[in-house]
C-alpha cells in the first residue's frame with residue numbers, strides 16, 4: 001500500500017505543479033514523467049519480487065493516477081471553464097481537435113458546437129471559441145488580447161520569427177514595413193501586374209478546349225501575381241505549368257503546422273518525425289530561397305520586398321536579413337491559396353445560383369458594354385453586385401475559416417468578454433466561420449449564398465480584425481474584382497458534366513487556408529474584341 005500511496009501522491013503533485021505552471025514546451029513534461037516513476041522504482045526496489053515488476057508498477061500507477069487526476073479535474077465543476085458548454089471529449093482533451101484538424105473538418109465541428117450550445121463553447125480543456133460580435137474588438141482589437149500558444153506552431157524554430165508570429169512592438173515594427181508594401185500607393189503600382197497576369201490567365205483559358213480545372217488556373221494566376229508583386233517575378237506557372245510542384249509544396253507544408261496548432265507544445269519535437277519536417281522545410285526553403293534571390297538581385301522595381309527590406313531607408317533601424325527572409329514563406333502562403341480558393345468559391349456559388357450569375361453578368365455588361373472597354377479599377381470598385389458576390393462568398397466560405405487564438409495572460413486577472421467572465425490563461429478563438437453563419441447577424445438563411453443581402457456588418461471578419469488583421473486585404477479585393485469581372489466578360493462558365501457540387505463543398509478542408517478539390521468547368525468564349 002505504501003508504494004501505491006507515495007506514487008499516487010506524486011502523480012497528484014505533478015498534476016498540481018503543471019496545472020499552476022503550464023509548460024509550453026514538452027521537454028520539462030517528458031523529463032518529469034520519466035524521472036518521477038524511475039525514482040520510485042529505485043526507492044521501492046526491495047518491496048517487489050523483481051526490478052521489472054517494480055518498474056511496471058511504478059510507471060503504471062504513476063500514469064494511471066496522473067491521467068485520472070487530469071481527466072477528473074477537466075470534467076469537474078472546479079475547473080475554471082466548467083460553466084462553459086462543450087462535448088465531454090472537447091473538455092477532456094485537445095486530441096479530438098488534432099483528429100478533426102487532420103481530417104480538415106475542425107471548423108465544421110466548432111460551428112456545430114455553436115449551433116447546439118450557443119455563442120461560447122469549450123473547444124479544448126483550456127480553450128473557448130466565441131461567436132459573438134462583442135468579442136471581436138474585445139479579443140482581436142487593439143485593446144484586446146495578445147496572441148495565444150496557437151501561433152507557436154507557425155514558428156520555424158530554425159529561423160527568425162515571421163510577421164504572423166510576432167506580438168506587441170516587434171509586430172508593430174515589422175507590420176510598418178508590410179503596411180508600406182501594401183499601402184494604397186503601392187497597390188496602385190501593382191495594378192499593371194494584375195492586368196498583365198489576368199490577361200495571360202484569359203489567354204491560357206482560351207486555349208483550353210473542353211473541360212478544364214478552373215481552380216488550378218486560378219492558382220497559377222495567384223502564384224504568378226504574388227511572385228511579381230512580392231519578389232519582382234519568377235514563378236511563371238501560367239506559362240510553364242506547375243513544373244516545380246509549388247502547389248504541392250505549399251499544401252503539404254502547412255498541413256503539419258495546422259495539425260500541431262492544436263497541440264503547439266509539440267512544435268519543438270517536430271524534428272523527430274522526418275517526413276513532417278521535410279514538408280515544412282520544403283515550404284520554408286521555397287519562401288527563403290525566393291526572398292534570398294530577390295535580395296541578392298537588389299531592388300529593380302518597388303515590389304513588396306523593396307519595402308520589407310527597407311530599401312527606401314525609412315526606418316531608423318533597418319530590419320535584419322534573417323527577419324526579411326523569414327517573411328518570404330508567409331507572403332507565399334498568405335497570398336496564393338487564399339486567392340485561389342476565393343476565386344474558385346465565387347464561381348462555384350455563382351454557378352450554383354444561376355439568378356445571381358445572371359444578375360452579375362448584367363452588371364458587368366452594363367459597366368463594360370463594349371469588348372474593348374478598358375477595365376478601370378475605379379469602375380470596378382463601384383460595381384455593387386460584384387462586391388456583394390465576393391463578400392457573400394467570403395462570408396459563407398471564408399478562405400481562412402479559423403483565426404489564430406488569443407490568450408488572457410497569467411497575472412492579468414479574468415476578463416469579461418461577450419457578457420461572460422473568462423479566467424486568465426484561457427485560449428480564445430474568434431473565428432469567421434461560425435460568426436458568418438450566425439442567424440443573429442445574417443438572416444434569413446445564414447447558410448445560403450444570397451448576395452442581395454449584402455450590407456457591411458461588424459460581424460463580417462474574413463480578414464480578421466485589429467492590429468493582426470490581414471495586411472493584404474486591399475490587394476486581395478483588387479485581384480478578386482478584376483479577375484471575376486474579366487472572366488465574366490470573356491466567358492460563359494458552366495459546371496462540367498458529372499460534377500457534384502455537394503461533394504465539392506463537403507470536401508473543403510481547413511488547412512489554415514481552406515483547401516478545395518479541383519473545380520471542373522466548361523468555358524464558352526463570349527463576344528471577342530475587334
Ligand code: HEM
Pocket residue numbers: 163164165175178330331334335336338339342398399400402403404462463464467468469470471472473475476
Ligand atoms: C481572400 C484573400 C485573403 C483572405 C481571406 C485573408 C485572410 C487573412 C486572415 C484571416 C489573416 C489573419 C490570420 C491570423 O489569425 O493570424 C490574414 C493575415 C495575413 N494576410 Fe491575408 N488574406 C487574404 C489575402 C492575402 C494576400 C493577397 C496577402 C498578401 C501577401 C495576405 C497577407 C497576409 C499577411 C502578411 C498576414 C499576417 C498579418 C499579421 O500578422 O500582421 N493576405 N489574412
